[in-house]
Amino acid sequence: MLSATNPGRSESRRVLTPEVVTNRKTHERVERLEALANVMEGAFKIPGTKIDVGWDAILGLIPGIGDLLAAGVSLWIIREARQLGVSRWVLARMVWNVAVDVGVGAVPVVGDAFDVAWKANRMNVRLLKRHLAKNPPKSP
Helix, strand or coil: CCCCCCCCHHHHCCCCCCHHCHHHHHHHHHHHHHHHHHHHHHEEEECCCCEEECCCHHCCCCCCCCCCCCHHHHHHHHHHHHHHHCCCHHHHHHHHHHHHHHHCCCCCHHHHHHHHHHCCCHHHHHHHHHHHHHHHCCCC
């Protein structure tokens, strides 16, 4: 049922692809959420390194409002996951990921470095895909 794995990772840390979703509309929604997460957290590579940054880290550089704007996008991903029927436990984990991102990201300098490392949106999309792999949505 899992269509892609990451070599070297344990069985519990498999990377799930949207192909596990049989419902076309759900599949498309998951793909859009994954693309959004990638833009927010990995749109650019820092030259000469393997470090990727996205709009989440860039917005975090704007004092006060930057982290709130990034959090708005993160909350939208959680809203979509809720509409796709994710369990309360998974939603709680997603909210925790965003809370850590916003809380630590709000600390000057340290938070900016943390935003580069903590990929809450990617983690949340991975949680969504894992949930859908175990609990496929009903076809319309």
